[in-house]
Amino acid sequence: MTEDMAERAPERPVPRRKTINSPYLHRLQRRHFLLFDILPIVGTAAAFVFLAVHPFGWTELALLLSMWLLTGLGVTVGYHRLFTHRTFKAAQPVAVVLAVLGSMAGQGGLVSWVALHRRHHEYSDREGDPHSPNLSGGGLRGTLRGLAHSHFLWMRRHEYPNIVHYAPDLIRDRALVRVARLYYHWVVLGLVVPAAVGGLVSMSWTGAVSGLLWGGLVRIFVLEHIVWAINSFLHMFGTRPYQSRENSRNGGIFAIVTLGESWHNNHHAFPESPSFGLDWYRLDPGFWLIKLLACCGLAWDLKVPSAARMDAKRITAA
Numbered sequence: 001m002t003e004d005m006a007e008r009a010p011e012r013p014v015p016r017r018k019t020i021n022s023p024y025l026h027r028l029q030r031r032h033f034l035l036f037d038i039l040p041i042v043g044t045a046a047a048f049v050f051l052a053v054h055p056f057g058w059t060e061l062a063l064l065l066s067m068w069l070l071t072g073l074g075v076t077v078g079y080h081r082l083f084t085h086r087t088f089k090a091a092q093p094v095a096v097v098l099a100v101l102g103s104m105a106g107q108g109g110l111v112s113w114v115a116l117h118r119r120h121h122e123y124s125d126r127e128g129d130p131h132s133p134n135l136s137g138g139g140l141r142g143t144l145r146g147l148a149h150s151h152f153l154w155m156r157r158h159e160y161p162n163i164v165h166y167a168p169d170l171i172r173d174r175a176l177v178r179v180a181r182l183y184y185h186w187v188v189l190g191l192v193v194p195a196a197v198g199g200l201v202s203m204s205w206t207g208a209v210s211g212l213l214w215g216g217l218v219r220i221f222v223l224e225h226i227v228w229a230i231n232s233f234l235h236m237f238g239t240r241p242y243q244s245r246e247n248s249r250n251g252g253i254f255a256i257v258t259l260g261e262s263w264h265n266n267h268h269a270f271p272e273s274p275s276f277g278l279d280w281y282r283l284d285p286g287f288w289l290i291k292l293l294a295c296c297g298l299a300w301d302l303k304v305p306s307a308a309r310m311d312a313k314r315i316t317a318a
């Protein structure tokens with residue numbers, strides 16, 4: 001070190017930037033928006049047109065439901081409860097399978113998804129939240145604009161959360177980084193599998209196309225809108241049993257179809273909890289899978305909040 005350098009030291013550390021704005025990242029976001037958010041809408045319309053060629057049969061129903069369930073569990077149990085919030089620990093093969101299934105949903109690569117969602121919890125319904133419905137002004141116009149933004153339009157272009165800041169644990173895990181790098185391959189696999197099954201069951205090309213449409217694009221469309229509705233509607237409408245600093249709500253009637261995600265106020269109040277329902281009678285299929293994994297010794301360290309902690313946050317009628 002020269003004397004000159006020694007004189008200037010110690011320099012103040014440059015604070016790490018929480019978000020990154022770059023034209024390259026915005027181009028990737030636009031491409032992702034067109035491929036995975038607009039294309040499934042087109043694919044769903046095409047699926048209905050294609051009914052004139054190939055009817056919707058048991059194979060299409062089975063492909064739609066099974067692929068929705070597998071990728072939906074990948075998102076809620078893998079992406080959300082395991083990787084974003086670390087609500088439990090899982091055996092490495094289970095973690096990898098969940099990461100692959102979550103990737104097949106087409107809602108973004110693992111590391112980006114986790115970073116974005118951690119930022120959502122950090123800034124929920126305040127400046128910096130990537131997708132709040134409550135920051136677009138008042139009145140009917142503001143409400144509608146907020147809903148459209150939080151449900152869908154925010155993904156066209158947004159600040160990219162710095163993954164070094166938001167997901168240091170994930171980028172240290174070599175197996176998970178490998179899964180994340182192959183994100184586009186997993187999405188394609190999620191389209192090829194239902195196409196192959198549809199083709200083989202019917203032994204026809206029209207069956208393959210029908211499988212691709214219903215088990216692939218329609219399934220992506222359905223799951224996306226279910227997950228996005230949590231970001232939009234459940235930060236505006238629904239019940240609010242627990243205190244939390246943002247406007248998150250529960251939508252109990254959607255518990256099964258969202259695999260437990262619709263207990264969104266519970267989740268914001270207790271983000272460390274693998275159970276979103278919290279009480280046994282609040283249906284939470286995502287938590288049922290975690291319990292099953294725990295019974296098999298494949299998941300452990302479930303951080304369910306104590307009754308006292310839940311009581312302390314409960315909003316009472318008084």
Ligand SMILES: [Zn+2]
Pocket residue numbers: 080084085117121267271
């Ligand atoms: Zn969350």
Ligand SMILES: [Zn+2]
Pocket residue numbers: 120124230231235248264268
């Ligand atoms: Zn939220």
